[in-house]
Amino acid sequence: MSVETVARKWHDQLISSEPIDHNGAESAVRAAYRAAGLPEPKRFLWCASPLEAAWSALVLIGKDNDYNHAVYEDIERLKTGKDKLAKARALVVERLGIEDNEVEGYFGKAFYLANSTNPVTRQLNAGITDAWMARAQAGDDFLAPHAGGPFKPLHDLEHALHFEGERRGAVSLYRQALAQGGGKQIAILAGRSAQHRLYGNFAYIEVAIDEALADSGKFEPSELQRALWAAYEACGMWWPCDGGVVFAERPAAAELAADGPRMEWTDGLTLGGKPEAKAAPASAATAPAATKPALLEAELPRDHEQRIAFLRGQAQKLPFLDRYLAGEHEQVWADLVGLGPAALEPEHAPDALAVAYETMHRVEQNVATLAQRLKAMDYRFVYPGSEGGFLGLRKARAHEPHVLPAADAHAKIAELEMLVGGPVPLSLRAFFEVVGEVNFNGDHPSLAPRAGEPAPDPLMVCSVDDAIAMLESGDWDDDEPALIEFAPDALHKANISGGAPYSIEVPNPAADAPVEDEPHDTTFVAYLRLVILGWGGFPGWEDSKLPPPPEIERLRDELIRF
Numbered sequence: 001m002s003v004e005t006v007a008r009k010w011h012d013q014l015i016s017s018e019p020i021d022h023n024g025a026e027s028a029v030r031a032a033y034r035a036a037g038l039p040e041p042k043r044f045l046w047c048a049s050p051l052e053a054a055w056s057a058l059v060l061i062g063k064d065n066d067y068n069h070a071v072y073e074d075i076e077r078l079k080t081g082k083d084k085l086a087k088a089r090a091l092v093v094e095r096l097g098i099e100d101n102e103v104e105g106y107f108g109k110a111f112y113l114a115n116s117t118n119p120v121t122r123q124l125n126a127g128i129t130d131a132w133m134a135r136a137q138a139g140d141d142f143l144a145p146h147a148g149g150p151f152k153p154l155h156d157l158e159h160a161l162h163f164e165g166e167r168r169g170a171v172s173l174y175r176q177a178l179a180q181g182g183g184k185q186i187a188i189l190a191g192r193s194a195q196h197r198l199y200g201n202f203a204y205i206e207v208a209i210d211e212a213l214a215d216s217g218k219f220e221p222s223e224l225q226r227a228l229w230a231a232y233e234a235c236g237m238w239w240p241c242d243g244g245v246v247f248a249e250r251p252a253a254a255e256l257a258a259d260g261p262r263m264e265w266t267d268g269l270t271l272g273g274k275p276e277a278k279a280a281p282a283s284a285a286t287a288p289a290a291t292k293p294a295l296l297e298a299e300l301p302r303d304h305e306q307r308i309a310f311l312r313g314q315a316q317k318l319p320f321l322d323r324y325l326a327g328e329h330e331q332v333w334a335d336l337v338g339l340g341p342a343a344l345e346p347e348h349a350p351d352a353l354a355v356a357y358e359t360m361h362r363v364e365q366n367v368a369t370l371a372q373r374l375k376a377m378d379y380r381f382v383y384p385g386s387e388g389g390f391l392g393l394r395k396a397r398a399h400e401p402h403v404l405p406a407a408d409a410h411a412k413i414a415e416l417e418m419l420v421g422g423p424v425p426l427s428l429r430a431f432f433e434v435v436g437e438v439n440f441n442g443d444h445p446s447l448a449p450r451a452g453e454p455a456p457d458p459l460m461v462c463s464v465d466d467a468i469a470m471l472e473s474g475d476w477d478d479d480e481p482a483l484i485e486f487a488p489d490a491l492h493k494a495n496i497s498g499g500a501p502y503s504i505e506v507p508n509p510a511a512d513a514p515v516e517d518e519p520h521d522t523t524f525v526a527y528l529r530l531v532i533l534g535w536g537g538f539p540g541w542e543d544s545k546l547p548p549p550p551e552i553e554r555l556r557d558e559l560i561r562f
Helices: 005-013 020-037 049-062 066-077 081-096 119-143 154-163 170-182 186-190 203-215 224-233 275-279 304-312 317-327 328-344 349-376 409-418 426-434 464-472 525-536 538-542 551-554
Strands: 044-045 236-238 244-248 253-257 259-263 437-439 482-487 502-506
Touching: 005 203, 020 224, 044 081, 049 081, 049 236, 081 259, 154 317, 154 426, 186 236, 203 224, 244 437, 253 275, 259 275, 304 349, 317 328, 317 349, 328 349, 328 538, 349 525, 349 551, 409 426, 409 464, 426 525, 437 525, 464 482, 464 538, 525 538, 525 551
Parallel strands: 044 244
Antiparallel strands: 236 244, 253 259, 482 502
């Protein structure tokens, strides 16, 4: 087979909706274990989708390794996390017919623990390493371009597998569906599946390369390689452990569209939209979710009153804004969030945008007030840990608490949206255009003590320029959702090693969006409301065993409701 044929074969297999032969898949996986010199797995769990399988694998493997322990901690910090874990445990108990106290570790050690202390992983990796060595030796000639020869260079195959039009990154795109259905932590577990861990980071690429080499007569694959190839062909995604395997069913329906694979599983998990959506006629009401309305292309007046007047001129009435001005702040935002992508459609866009601008106008006034009050309290706006150094001579690195947006903020937002491939939520757009940047990190004897309890988690939201710079730095790639990481977590702000930053997934064509990895499991506007109105900019005091300092009450006194 040609390189192109091999690449297409593996992509077709990965987005296949052909029902899996369970007996055949289990037999193929047992053969792979035998080829690696490992005892065959005794237990199997079949799940309706990769999302259900990832949750099941998480609770079956348990906290008995560093990676899962960190994932558990992240999930359990969220209000909904414990409920989701309990639901996953209940499903495993019912499906496997075991007691709740048997769940953790029931399938044994996970094969993605690639370290020298795990003999199972060490044994498996030794066999795979031999196969990789054979490929490296056989690939020298294959890598060199041959004029008129039958094979393209090896990197062309990788390019075809990663970037071949609508087929690009099929396995990696599973993570987007998992992130939508279960959050970033669950999405990362796709990277611990056999498709990633048992045969290189992206097995569908590695297998295609080896099969193309073998088909060209460049080398003879090992028994272990052939066994893993057969397992990948027989299965969807699977998570291997030394005593058991968690399998995910293939999608019930799948198709290729111009923007990539579209899949739907029987439990409702979708990737790229439901397959049948491709046949729907294009119209303003059925526009793709990532389409940006014309109103967002226009540069509105910078003066707040003029901006609102402009938006009123775009519609006969703005009922959401009128309700918001009457005091229905939280309910209006809840209703806008409930609209989903429809908030950006012509019927609602002027109204939703007006509410976003009015909200952030009030946030900006509150931020300016808080910055003034903190200065009057002799709060030091410095980065904790930035002073000291050798002999204590290093000066603390100071910063401004509030930087208004630059004149080109609108153009920068357009640049950001081009970078991520679609709209950012209206709330974040308005923040960047109206508030700019906020950074209350620092120290103060009672509000933010240098050492001790608590980590005060001061309000920080980066500028649009910083958001662009972080995305351009290469810290995200096509196999993961793009994240605008607008602030470090509470511990990192206090110069203590902590967890993931607070972030928002983009593109997101909606009025507001969830804040990822923030303990309140809420949206961006609700997060700002809690931090500013509830805690004067220092929400870390909420969970402190100590009473809040009196400065908190003075900070939040008579702020503008939003």
